[in-house]
Amino acid sequence: MKLLGTKFNVPELIARIDGRLRARGLLATHQPRAAPVHDEVPIDPLSFNLHALEEHADTTRPLPLATHRGGLGQLVLAAKWTFRKTCQVFINEALARQRIFNGHVRDSYAQLSADILKLKEEVQTLRASQPRRRAPGKSAKR
Amino acid sequence: MVGPLGTVVHQIIPNFYSGDASSLAALHLQRLLRCLGHAGEIFALEVAPGMTSLVKPVSLLRALADDWVLYHHGIASPLSGRILHLRCRRGVVYHNITPARWYPRSPLRESLVAGRAQLKAMADHLDVAIADSRFNAQELIANGYQNVHVVPLFVEPERFGVDQADPATLTQLRRGGTTILSVGRIMPHKRFEDVLCLHAELLRLRPGARLVIAGEYQPGDAYFRSLRKAARGLKNVEFLGKVSHPELVAAYRAASLYVSMSEHEGFGVPLIEAMAAGVPIMAFGAGAVRETMNDSGVVFSEKQFAFLAELASELIAPSALRKAVLRAQQRRLQAFSASRVLPCLRSAIPPRRSTRRAVRNRRRVALIVQRYGEVLGGAEIHARQVANRLSRKWEITVLTTCSRDHLRWDNDFPAGSHREQRVEVQRFPCQRPRDLRSFNMLSRTLFDRPTDYGEEQRWLAEQGPYVPDLFRHLDKHRDDFEAFIFFTYLYTSTVWGVPLVGGRAILVPTAHDEPPLRFGVYQEVFALPSVLLCNTPEERELIHRRFPRHARTRLAGVGIDTSPGTPSRFRKRFHLTLPYLMYVGRIESGKGIPELLRCYAELRRCVAEPPELVLAGAGSMRIDQRGVRYIGPISERDKLDGIAGAFAVVVPSRYESLSLLALEAFSQATPVLANGESEVLKGQVDRSRAGFTYRDPGSFVRGYRQIDAERRVLGRRGLAYARRHSWKRVLEVYDEELTRIARDHR
Numbered sequence: 001m002k003l004l005g006t007k008f009n010v011p012e013l014i015a016r017i018d019g020r021l022r023a024r025g026l027l028a029t030h031q032p033r034a035a036p037v038h039d040e041v042p043i044d045p046l047s048f049n050l051h052a053l054e055e056h057a058d059t060t061r062p063l064p065l066a067t068h069r070g071g072l073g074q075l076v077l078a079a080k081w082t083f084r085k086t087c088q089v090f091i092n093e094a095l096a097r098q099r100i101f102n103g104h105v106r107d108s109y110a111q112l113s114a115d116i117l118k119l120k121e122e123v124q125t126l127r128a129s130q131p132r133r134r135a136p137g138k139s140a141k142r
Numbered sequence: 143m144v145g146p147l148g149t150v151v152h153q154i155i156p157n158f159y160s161g162d163a164s165s166l167a168a169l170h171l172q173r174l175l176r177c178l179g180h181a182g183e184i185f186a187l188e189v190a191p192g193m194t195s196l197v198k199p200v201s202l203l204r205a206l207a208d209d210w211v212l213y214h215h216g217i218a219s220p221l222s223g224r225i226l227h228l229r230c231r232r233g234v235v236y237h238n239i240t241p242a243r244w245y246p247r248s249p250l251r252e253s254l255v256a257g258r259a260q261l262k263a264m265a266d267h268l269d270v271a272i273a274d275s276r277f278n279a280q281e282l283i284a285n286g287y288q289n290v291h292v293v294p295l296f297v298e299p300e301r302f303g304v305d306q307a308d309p310a311t312l313t314q315l316r317r318g319g320t321t322i323l324s325v326g327r328i329m330p331h332k333r334f335e336d337v338l339c340l341h342a343e344l345l346r347l348r349p350g351a352r353l354v355i356a357g358e359y360q361p362g363d364a365y366f367r368s369l370r371k372a373a374r375g376l377k378n379v380e381f382l383g384k385v386s387h388p389e390l391v392a393a394y395r396a397a398s399l400y401v402s403m404s405e406h407e408g409f410g411v412p413l414i415e416a417m418a419a420g421v422p423i424m425a426f427g428a429g430a431v432r433e434t435m436n437d438s439g440v441v442f443s444e445k446q447f448a449f450l451a452e453l454a455s456e457l458i459a460p461s462a463l464r465k466a467v468l469r470a471q472q473r474r475l476q477a478f479s480a481s482r483v484l485p486c487l488r489s490a491i492p493p494r495r496s497t498r499r500a501v502r503n504r505r506r507v508a509l510i511v512q513r514y515g516e517v518l519g520g521a522e523i524h525a526r527q528v529a530n531r532l533s534r535k536w537e538i539t540v541l542t543t544c545s546r547d548h549l550r551w552d553n554d555f556p557a558g559s560h561r562e563q564r565v566e567v568q569r570f571p572c573q574r575p576r577d578l579r580s581f582n583m584l585s586r587t588l589f590d591r592p593t594d595y596g597e598e599q600r601w602l603a604e605q606g607p608y609v610p611d612l613f614r615h616l617d618k619h620r621d622d623f624e625a626f627i628f629f630t631y632l633y634t635s636t637v638w639g640v641p642l643v644g645g646r647a648i649l650v651p652t653a654h655d656e657p658p659l660r661f662g663v664y665q666e667v668f669a670l671p672s673v674l675l676c677n678t679p680e681e682r683e684l685i686h687r688r689f690p691r692h693a694r695t696r697l698a699g700v701g702i703d704t705s706p707g708t709p710s711r712f713r714k715r716f717h718l719t720l721p722y723l724m725y726v727g728r729i730e731s732g733k734g735i736p737e738l739l740r741c742y743a744e745l746r747r748c749v750a751e752p753p754e755l756v757l758a759g760a761g762s763m764r765i766d767q768r769g770v771r772y773i774g775p776i777s778e779r780d781k782l783d784g785i786a787g788a789f790a791v792v793v794p795s796r797y798e799s800l801s802l803l804a805l806e807a808f809s810q811a812t813p814v815l816a817n818g819e820s821e822v823l824k825g826q827v828d829r830s831r832a833g834f835t836y837r838d839p840g841s842f843v844r845g846y847r848q849i850d851a852e853r854r855v856l857g858r859r860g861l862a863y864a865r866r867h868s869w870k871r872v873l874e875v876y877d878e879e880l881t882r883i884a885r886d887h888r
Contacts, residue, residue, distance in 0.1 A: 002442070002444065003440055003441070003443075004432060004441040004442075004443075007438070007467065007470040008462075008463050008466045008467070013453075013463065017453055018449075021452060026448045039284075040258065041284075042258070042261075042262045042281075042284055043261075043262055044259070044262065045259040045260065045263035048255065048256065048259035052252070063249065064247065066248065067362050068360030068361075068362050069360065070360075070361035071361070073362040
């Protein structure tokens with residue numbers, strides 16, 4: 001156990017509490033559970049958006065059923081499930097053109113974002129190949 | 143980067159609703175921005191009902207090239223795309239996004255991941271990035287942001303005092319002794335199941351311990367249902383759900399210990415709230431928790447519940463550890479005050495570069511008042527008198543609204559600039575009328591209980607006047623004026639205007655003991671100006687009692703013209719033959735008219751030859767009572783003539799900061815019968831010895847009889863008192879204060 005706080009004697013406090021736990025016969029029985037540390041990695045927006053478009057282009061595919069409501073909310077959930085099971089053929093019919101349109105949006109986005117990535121790389125290569133004229137200024141502003 | 147003109151800083155936020163941490167952060171940020179001299183409004187995609195006075199729909203946002211727009215980013219929002227297409231200076235305020243790993247099968251997952259993708263997409267386009275912790279700032283930097291500033295959130299400790307707690311909740315939660323508290327929305331990453339585990343262990347040591355969890359939950363949510371199921375096996379667990387601010391304060395004030403088991407926090411607002419409420423904190427050191435706590439409280443690294451229960455037990459008891467922790471927390475709390483946060487924001491959004499060298503006339507003064515011209519209202523008449531008289535020496539520009547009526551804020555006068563004698567008057571349109579019904583309902587709700595900052599701001603906005611152009615003008619032309627005189631503390635024109643000019647402001651508060659005066663939102667209005675010019679010693683004392691950190695005060699008052707009126711002219715004009723009592727002012731219940739009418743009915747019952755009661759002024763009350771004459775609004779000349787001929791002048795309002803009417807009565811040697819519930823009126827009557835006060839119908843009748851017995855002596859005393867209130871003395875005070883500001887800020 002690691003405690004933080006400079007305004008009290010941490011080792012003494014830990015020893016005191018350990019002593020009490022030992023007296024209760026608990027010290028060895030409890031396994032510590034430390035939370036795993038995760039650093040949230042940045043998400044590249046171009047590829048994320050492409051994946052999201054791929055995932056959601058087909059409007060006839062259902063989203064997972066979920067509700068945050070109690071009581072009647074569960075009934076509504078059951079009604080939705082029944083509707084999907086019995087009416088999928090009509091859902092397909094109603095959203096057929098939307099599905100085709102979304103496919104075109106997805107493909108266009110994929111081509112455009114690929115072009116942007118390629119252009120960015122080319123700009124970086126060109127910048128890297130240019131001799132540096134002077135050191136960058138102090139300002140953090142771009 | 144900062145241009146010479148225009149420092150308006152708008153904010154955009156996806157949702158704005160009461161009790162939401164991001165919404166409160168936006169309001170707090172707006173407050174700080176005003177203190178840096180930046181006007182600006184808040185716009186939202188979705189605004190909760192009742193908040194529309196405070197926040198506009200984002201479709202109405204019109205940002206000019208020199209303006210700033212700050213976007214509050216959290217989970218995915220279309221605003222992240224919209225800000226990229228605004229042609230002005232832009233920034234993001236980042237409150238962090240909960241990692242999606244906590245919501246693997248939830249519909250929320252997509253929004254969380256998309257929010258992070260949007261965060262990265264904005265990085266190359268924005269001019270500034272503001273994070274409320276270093277933890278959040280690091281994520282911004284990792285996403286490619288460059289101009290990153292940490293501006294922590296802040297808390298007002300006085301809003302967490304025991305006097306701010308809901309009494310019923312406090313009594314209920316204090317029953318039974320030891321209470322452990324955890325605050326936050328019931329979401330998986332908050333790990334309330336670990337709080338339950340700790341409680342289970344603590345029950346072994348303290349069987350009477352109670353666990354209170356305060357935070358919004360959805361009854362059908364699977365996570366909440368699992369918690370409720372786990373809690374059923376334990377004693378004394380209470381889910382409070384979404385609570386109001388007074389209930390939240392009650393929860394903190396009833397708590398023996400605050401516990402956080404959250405495994406992701408971008409800042410941890412409840413931690414500083416617990417510090418403010420004087421509750422020792424035990425928190426798992428996840429995310430920004432260690433940074434927020436900064437070695438105050440006890441931060442732990444492992445969830446070993448038997449150990450933590452022993453630790454909690456020691457913190458609950460009146461131990462040396464508890465004392466040391468509380469002391470450290472109080473010290474840490476100082477880092478989260480508005481005054482400590484302000485410099486951080488200044489570095490992110492610098493104040494406008496001064497253009498004072500361009501000022502040609504160094505004697506220009508702006509006078510800001512909610513209404514001006516031919517309008518009824520003591521403070522407004524007072525402002526006009528001061529403006530006219532000061533204009534002999536200073537170049538006065540009045541900045542005001544187009545309204546004649548403060549109840550609706552209709553635009554009765556044309557917008558724009560015109561001259562009234564030597565005074566330039568610039569009028570700005572009110573962009574929203576006051577909805578009197580909803581305003582009165584809100585007032586009734588808030589006046590009887592403790593309130594939070596958001597509620598007070600909402601009340602203020604609903605009261606109005608809503609004149610964004612006035613603030614933009616004040617912001618843009620601040621340096622064209624040497625000093626600013628604000629009249630009346632109560633209205634938005636003062637509350638939102640004073641911070642824009644700070645120490646170059648003189649405030650004439652015209653404060654009296656009324657319910658809104660206890661609102662914390664007025665603290666800055668009384669603290670920031672160079673001086674508060676009070677009308678009476680009672681007003682000065684009241685300000686001192688209510689706002690201990692107020693700016694310097696000085697007595698100024700008003701001057702009184704003692705040239706006599708012509709009673710016969712008034713009697714002839716209004717066909718008056720009997721003696722009469724007179725009241726001049728707004729005919730509304732807030733001015734004490736219903737009580738006056740009751741007192742007058744008693745007078746008619748008790749006195750053989752009762753005088754008539756003449757009521758003059760605008761108003762909407764229906765008056766149909768024997769002996770009462772309502773003559774409507776009258777001119778200044780008629781007013782003086784009427785007062786001069788009255789048997790006595792009655793002043794029924796209990797909310798007075800000066801009472802021009804009483805002074806005008808003294809100037810005409812007419813005695814005064816005034817409401818003794820008003821400290822100010824009582825003071826005026828005691829000092830002048832030119833009248834009497836009443837508190838009920840009986841004392842009203844007695845006062846009338848005493849005036850009848852010594853009317854002539856009272857009149858002489860009143861005249862002598864009025865002569866001591868000369869304009870020469872009053873103007874000397876204004877002159878000295880304006881000169882002082884000119885000297886100090888040159």
